[in-house]
Amino acid sequence: MRCFTICLEQRYTPVQDRDSPTLYGMLLNSYRGIGSATYEKPFHNISEVTITFCRTGGKGGVFLSYIFVLDTNKQPLNPVHPGWARKLLSSGRAAVYKRYPFTIILKVAVPNADVQPLRLKIDPGSKTTGLAIVNDDTGDVPFAAELEHRGQRIKKSMDSRRAVRRSRRNRKTRYRKPRFLNRKRKEGWLPPSLRSRVENIETWIRRLRSLCPITAISLELVKFDTQKLQNPEISGIEYQQGELQGYEVREYLLEKFGRKCVYCGVENVPLQIEHIVPKARGGSNRVSNLTLACEPCNKRKGNQTAKEFGHPKVQAQAKKPLKDTAAVNTTRWALYRRIKATGLPVEVGTGSRTKYNRSIRKLPKTHWLDAACVGASTPELLKVEGIRPLVITAMGRGSRQMCRVDKYGFPRTSAKKNKRVRGFQTGDMVKAVVPTGKNAGTYIGRVAIRSNGSFDIKTKSGKIQGISYRYCQMLQRTDGYAY
Helix, strand or coil, X not given: CXXXXXXXXCCCCCCCCCCCCCHHHHHCCCCCCEECHHHHCCCCCHHHCCCCCCCCCCCCCCCCCCXXXXXXXXXXXXXXXXXXXXXXXXXXXXXXXXCCCCEEEECEECCCCCCCCEEEXXXXXXXXXXXXXXXXXXXXXXXXXXXXXXXXXXXXXXXXXXXXXXXXXXXXXCCCCCCCCCCCXXXXXXXXXXHHHHHHHHHHHHHHHHHCCEEEEEEECCCCCHHHHHCCCCCXXXXXXXXXXXXXXXXXXXXXXXXXXXXXXXXXXXXXXXXXXXXXXXXXXXXXXXXXXXXXXXXXXXXXXXXXXXXXXXXXXXXXXXXXXXXXXXXXXXXXXXXXXXXXXXXXXXXXXXXXXXXXXXXXXXXXXXXXXXXXXXXCCCECCCCCCEEEEECCCXXXXXXXXXXCCCECCCCXXXXXXXXXXXXXXXXXXXXXXXXXXXXXXEEECCCCCEEEEEECCEEEEEEEHHHEEEXXXXXXXXX
16 A cells, blocks of 8 residues: 555654654654654553464565554544554554454544545345455455354354244244234335345445545345246246246156155055255255155155165256355345445446456355455456455344253243343453463453353354453454454
């Protein structure tokens, strides 16, 4: 980025006078910073911070990503090289503001900073959305991420809740009355599993705008022809006919499979409609996923796919589900309207344009590189070598379930109490330094709170139980996402 032309070998001696030039001020045309109340904040956490980056190639090197910078009034400035961020932290002129994405905050205000406009590019997907921040002038990619959605988990949870609700009705126990055609949905309504995808992207647009000077957005607005995906030769009136033209489902299956069980070949017995890929394993009710089986074979197959049951030829007849395609088609305009409401100029690109931009630059196909190549504004040279995207997984913000139950459905824990205990909440990222005892050591991970103040910490190596809150130090509060 063009503002980082100061020689790295220039020496700098920290001074105590608040009105003296700061290190960041030297980067921004020797700006004289003005102190604020945050100047007096302790920065004991600075010594614990490590910013890692790799160097490849020549002397200049290539690093993993830039570091976001805020001034003391939380106004976004130009992202900086990790080396400069390390100098700012070690000299005491900045403190860690956020760990994911890594952001530092200066101890001074920079009211007239010369910030460079950046463009946020988005490649929306059903399961994973690619995000990339690109400098249109230089081709730099200060930040890249892949956002993993939780739409399927939401759908599974709602199916489970519906099954429990219907079970209570059948047992004549206390239940919620059925709701059928007794309420009106708002215009633009989306099911929760799809709405979460749109809101996840909207959340990260808002967060990234607060961390860096984003002045424009590029969005891949793609639409899939679901019928052409199944039959590339389809045309004209064939779009209106479909696979079941002139048949009912049962008659069609009997005709297709010769009125016999596809697994054992038995004839002249009652046949059952059976799912090639069980619905519990992600199968659908599409006619291509249905087949005929006798009762003994259907029971023996159970929850297996046809391939696992020893019939790969039957499995090959099942067409690939179109859930992901339908999710993208359904949410594309809702996402566009949400982004348009931000007030930023929105550039729209097609999937073919993205593929063309990626191909001529000889880039591999990944979600974040697709995002960097969205739209006609893509710079001729994209500096993506060595960039490692931040993987963001949507986790939600807890559960509405009041208590845990045993395998019989009876409560095994007490009802929910305080959401916070001793200032901590389940999901917070903490650092625990335990001086003595069987758990002596240093642990960094997500905390699960208990009302007695004895917490569990989930680290990369496993789960550590019985850590007192006194040994825990907050690193980052839970925000509904895992990194």
